[in-house]
Amino acid sequence: MKSKFQISEGRPGQLGATFDGDGVNFAVFSENATRMVLCLFDAESGEEFDQFDLPERDGDVWYGYISGLRPGQHYGLRAHGPFDPENGHRFNPAKLLMDPYAKRLTGHPVWNEALMGYTVGHKQLDLSLDPRDSAPYMPRSVVEDPAFSWGLDTPPRTPIHQSVIYEAHVKGLTALRKDVNDPGTFLAMSSDPMLEYLTDLGVTAVELLPAQAFLTDHFLHEKGLTNYWGYQTFGFFAPEPRYMANGQINEFQQMVARFHSAGLEVIMDVVYNHTCEGNEMGPTLSFRGLDNASYYRLEENKRHYTNDTGTGNTMNVDNPMVLRMIMDSLRYWVKVMHVDGFRFDLCSTLGRVNEGGFDRGAAFFDAIRQDPVLSRVKLIAEPWDIGPGGYQLGAFPPPFMEWNDKYRDTVRRFWRGDEGEAPALADRLTGSAMQFDHSGRPATASVNLLTAHDGFVLEDVVSYNEKHNEENGEDGKDGHGENYSDNLGVEGPTDKKAILEERAQRKRNMMATLMLSQGTPMLLAGDEAGNSQSGNNNAYSQDNEISWIDWESFDPEFHAFTRLLIRFRKDHPVLRQKMFLHARERAVDGREDLFWWRPDGEEMRDEDWTDPGLNCIAMELRMASGTPFYAETESAIFIVFNAGEAVETKLPEPTEGLDWVWRIDTTRPDMTEEHSRGTIEMPANAVAVFTLDDENR
Template identity: 75%
Template sequence: MTAGRAAPLGATFDGDGVNFAVFSENASRVTLCLFSKDGETEVARLDLPERDGDVWHGYVSGLRPGTLYGYRAHGPYRPDEGHRFNPNKLLLDPYAKRLTGHPVWHDALMGYRVGERGGDLTFDTRDSAPFMPRCAVEDPTFSWGDDLHPRRPHKDSLIYEAHVKGLTMRHPDVAEPGTFLGLSSDPMLEYLTDLGITAVELLPSQAFLNDRFLVEKGLTNYWGYQTIGFFAPEPRYLDRAQIAEFQQMVARFHSAGIEVLMDVVYNHTGEGSELGPTLSFRGLDNKSYYRLSQDARYYVNDTGTGNTLNVDHPMVLRMIMDSLRYWVEVMHVDGFRFDLCSTLGRVGSGGFDRGASFFDAVRQDPVLTQVKLIAEPWDIGPGGYQLGAFPPPFMEWNDKYRDTLRRFWRGDPGTVPALADRLTGSAVQFDHSGRPATSSVNLLTAHDGFTLEDVVSYNEKHNDANGEQGKDGHGENFSHNLGVEGPTRDKAIQAARVRRKRNMMASLLLSQGTPMILAGDEMGHSQSGNNNAYCQDNEVSWIDWSAADPEFLEFTRTMIAFRKANPILSQKLFLHARERALDGKEDLFWRKADGATMRQSDWEDPSLACLCCELRTASDSPDYGTSEMAVFAVFNTGPEQIITVPEASAGRYWAWHIDTADPDRDVTPIEGATVIVPDDAVAVFVLERQASA
C-alpha cells in the first residue's frame, strides 16, 4: 500500500489499482480489510497510511473491479461523549458503489453487549464480519451512446410513483420481475408510454437495511426507507449483481422519453438509535455523522427512526452532494424526491431554515439545478410541517391537496373554498418567491396511505398484518366506503366507488400543478385496507395485473390525454382572476350553477356542493399564440344541477368532453345556454372553433 490520494472519496479504480479514501474526524486509525473473491475469507488488513485533514487514504496496486472490501475504525469507545469506535466491527464504505447483500442479523453486529447491564455503554469484542455484506470495487463506466436526459418541462410532467418490485412482480410478461431490468422491460415501457407517463418516481432504490424487528416477525422492509449505502443500488433489485443494470434501466426509460426520479433518504440512516447496529457511519465517526442530543450518548430523532444525519457537518453535507451528483452524472437519473426534507433544512438545534446549508448547496450546484427536486415538506420534529416554505427550484408533495380532494368528494361541508385553491395550484402556499404553479405536486394517494381503491372502499385502516396490533399508519384518511367496509358484490356500491374514483382522478388531472399518480391506482389496485404496507413484500403490495379494471384504466388514459391536449390545465404561472399580459382579459372565473360570479357569501356557504370554474389562456401560454382558448369545468358533489355555461364568443362553441357519470360519452356540442350535470360528477367543456365554410 502506498499513500494514494484524499480525493475522490470511496474506492476508485484507475486502471492499475484502487485508491481508497474515507472520512473520519475522530478515529485514531482506519484499517482496510480485503476479502477473497467469494467474500468468505478476510485475506488482508492494511492500515490506511496517510491522513489529509480528516480523510484517510491509501492506494493498492493490482486490485481490480470486483475486489471486496470493508473498513475497521480505531478510536475511543465512549458513548457518553458521542464516540462509538469498535474495530471488531466490519464497516461499510459510505461511498461504496455496490454492496454484495444485506447484514445477517446477529448480536455481533452491535457495538455493545446485548442484554448485559450497562446496555450500549458496554463493549462487544466479537467480529461482525461473518454477518456483514462486503463492499465491491466498481468501475461505473457505461456505454451510454446517445442517451440524453429528456428534460421534460415541469408544466408537462406527469409523475408515476412506483416500487421496483411491486410494479413488476406479478406482471405476466416481465421476464425479470422485481428488478431494475424488469421495470424497464418492453412490456413495462409500452404500458407506461401508452398511459402517458412522463416520469417514474422510484421508491428508495439505494441500498437499504432489512430491519431486525421485521425479520424476526417474518416480514420485510419493503419500502426501503432505511438507507445504508447512498451510492449503491439496492442489491435485491439487481438480477446479475451489476450496477450497469441500473444504468441500462435508465437508458431504456430515456429512450421512451420517460424521466427517472429517485426517492432518496438523506435525513437518517438504517443504523437506528444508540441500541442499533454498528454497520458504517456509527463506527466510522458517530459524532460527526449524526446529530447528538445534549447528552451525547443519545441521538436527535426528528425523523422518528432513531437517528438524524448531521447535515451541518461539512463532510456529511459533502457526502450527500457527492451522492446526488453521482446519481445524475454517472447513473443519469433526472431528479430526486427527498424523504422528510424538513430535516435537511434544520440548522443546529434550531428549527427549519429555507436558507440552510443543504438548500444553499443545492441551489448553487450547476448539476443539481438542472434536474427535478421534490421535497416531502415535513418531519416529526418541532415545527417540522413546512408545506410551501421550501426555496425554488424545489417542488413539494402537497398533502393539503390530497386531503381536500378526498374531503370534497366524500361530501364534507364547507370544502369548496379549499377545493378552489387546490384546483389552481395552492397559491396560498406556493405563490411567492417567484415559484411557479408547478411547485405543487398534487397527489390523491402515495405509497404511504390508502390506495385510491381503498379510499373509496374503507372507512378504517386494516393493518393487522403488520404485527403492530393495528396501531401503525394514519388514523385519519378522509376515506369513505360508500356503505360496506371492504369488497362487496353490491353492484350499486361498486358503481358508486368507481364513479368517485373517476371524479377524483379527473380532478387531479384538471388541476394546476404537477400531478402524481400512485402506481396501480389507474387499474384499481387494493391493499385490503392496509394504509402502511411498508413491511408487506407480498401480494398485499404487489400489483395484480390480472385483476386490473380495464374501464378505469381507459378513463385514466383518456384524462391524461385530455390534460396534454389542453395545456391551459398545466400552466407555469398561477391563475388569479385578474388581467393577463397577453390580451388584457381575465384568466380565471368562479361561477355558481346559474352562471353568476361567486360572491364572498357564496364561498362561506357550508352547504355549497357545486363549483364551476372557467379557465382561459394566461400570459405564458405560447401554445396558443394570441388565440384565446378556454376550459369550463364543473365539480358537483351534490344533486343533479342545471348549469349555465359561459357565453361563447363569435365563431366559437362549447363542447362537452368529459363526463364522469358517463365516461363513454362522445364529445358533443352544447346547444342552448344550459346543461344538466348529474349528481356526484365532474363535467368538462372546451371552447371550440367553428369549422370554416
C-alpha cells in the first residue's frame, strides 16, 4: 500500500502523537539514538505501509509532522543506534517499539523469540544481536484524540479525613456479577448495580489496581497463567486493553464521570518504579530499544540492570526526561482522564537518588510537591522496596499518605492473642504517631489496612494458618511467610458452627478496629462480603475464580456490620481527626483529648503498659483543641478493645447532663443502643463503643 502522506518539520514540545485537527505531530525522546523511524500500519490488515525518518532533532527529542493523519492511525517506532550492551546500549531497528506516550494500544505482545533484542540460545546470550522483525508480534500504538464531553463533571474532592478507600481490581470486582453488562471492564465497574453497591456501603474512593496497559510475563505465559494484578506496566498513558469492552479510551473516562456523579473518587495504582521489559534477558518492547542507558538504572557493568524492585529493572528517575515522562503521565491521568489520585507502587524506588539511599527531598517528590495540578490530588506511597534503605514507613514528605503495614500486622497479632501487642495497638489506634507525627503531617497520613491485594484476604486471615499457593506453580515458595493469621481450629472451610461463629467475631473485631482508628481506612474489595481466596496469599497470577470476588457466597451479616461501622465513623468526627491525639499533652484551651483507662476505671500507668499479658485497653477520645469541625454535642467516645476474657469495666464519669450510650458491641452486631452508667460486663474477645448523649433522649 502506497502512502499518501508526507512528513515535515514538527514541534518538539509535546511528546507522543498529538492530533491538532489537521494532522499529527510525533515526538520521542532518545539521547543515544542515531536515527528514529516512524512506522505506519494499516488498521485492518495490520500491514506496515510506510516508514518516515523523524526529520528534526531538538536536543534529545526527535520529531516530525504528518498532515492529514487522523485519530485511529496505527503506528510504531524503530530506533537506530549502537548495539553495545557492555556500555548500556541495546538499539536494534529490527524491533518495533511502542511509543512510551501512546494513549491507546491495540493489544498485547504475542510471545515469540523475535521480541528479544538478542538471539535466544546464542552462546553469547544477550550480547548477540537478533535480526528478526518483531512487528508481527507487537501491538500497535494508536493515534488518539482524548477529548471527552465531560459536561458538568466535578471531582468530589473528598477531604482526606472523611475518606474511606476501597481497593479493587477492575476485573475481579465484576467478573462474577450477573447483573452487569461486559463484566470485567471499566464500564462494568461503573454500572448502576456497582455504583449503588459502593455508595450504599459508604466508601468514598475506589483505588484501582494497575489499569495502565500491562504485560503478562513470559514465565507466566509458559505456565498458562496471567499477570492478573498488573504490576508490569507496558504503557504509562494507555488504559489496559483487557478492561475496555469496545477498545475505546473513552470507556475509562465514562467510568470516572459516573463515579464522580455518584460522589466517588478514582485513585489509580501506578507503577513507575520499573517496566515490563525485565533484565538483560527480557524482551525489547519500548524503553530498552529507544534508549536503554537513559530509561534504566544500570550497574557499573552497564550490561546489567539495577534491581531495587525485584522485577529485573529499575527506572532511571534521575534522568530529567524519564522524570518528565512520569510527570506527564500523572498530569495526563488527572487533566485528561480526571482521576483523583494515585497510589505509587514501591515508592521508595522513586525517592532513591543516584543509585544511593532514599531521600525525601528527591527530585520526584519535589517535582510533585511544586506541581499546581498534582500537589492537589491524593497521593499514597507504598513505602518500601528491596533496595538499600528500602523500608521507609513514615519518611515521605507531605502531602503523601502511606500504606501502613505495621498497622496491619499489629491488629492481626493483637486479635490473635499475641502477648505484648497492646502498647503497639494503642499507637496504631491513634494514627501511628511514632512514624507520622513530624514535619506537620496529619494523622490521616497513615493509610490503615487489615488486608490488601498482596497477602491474605480477611476471610483467610481467620481461616488459614498457612498459605496455600500451589496454583501459582512455584511449589508454594512464593508469598508472605508471616501472615499473623489464625484458623481458629480448622485449616480452611469448615461446617463447625462454633468455629464459624468465632471467625465471624474475629472479623468484626478487626473491622471495628479499622473503622475506629485515627488515620485513613482502606478496605480490600470483597472483605466486607466474606470473600475467600482459598488460602492463596499471592494470587497475582490467578485470573480466575481464586481472585474474582465470589458474589454468590455473599455474607450479608458481615456486610451489614461493615456498612454500620463506616456510617458510624462518618457520623462521629472524633474518630477521624487530622491532628494527632496525645494524652495530657495538648492543653492550649485546658482540654485533654486522649485518655487510656484500665477496666477498674483507673488511668493506665507505665507498669500497666509493660505487662506482657495486657489484652484489654480502653480509650476515651475527645476532639483536639482548635479542631474546626468540633461539635459540642459529641464531647467524647469511649472504646474498649478486649482480646481476653470477659471483664467488668467501669465507664468514665459522664459530663453533667449527658449519659454514656452503648452503640456497638461486636458480640451483638445487630444490637440496639443502650444507656449505660457505672460498670458494665465487657464481653470476651470483643470491641465495645460508647458515646455521650443527652441522658433524657
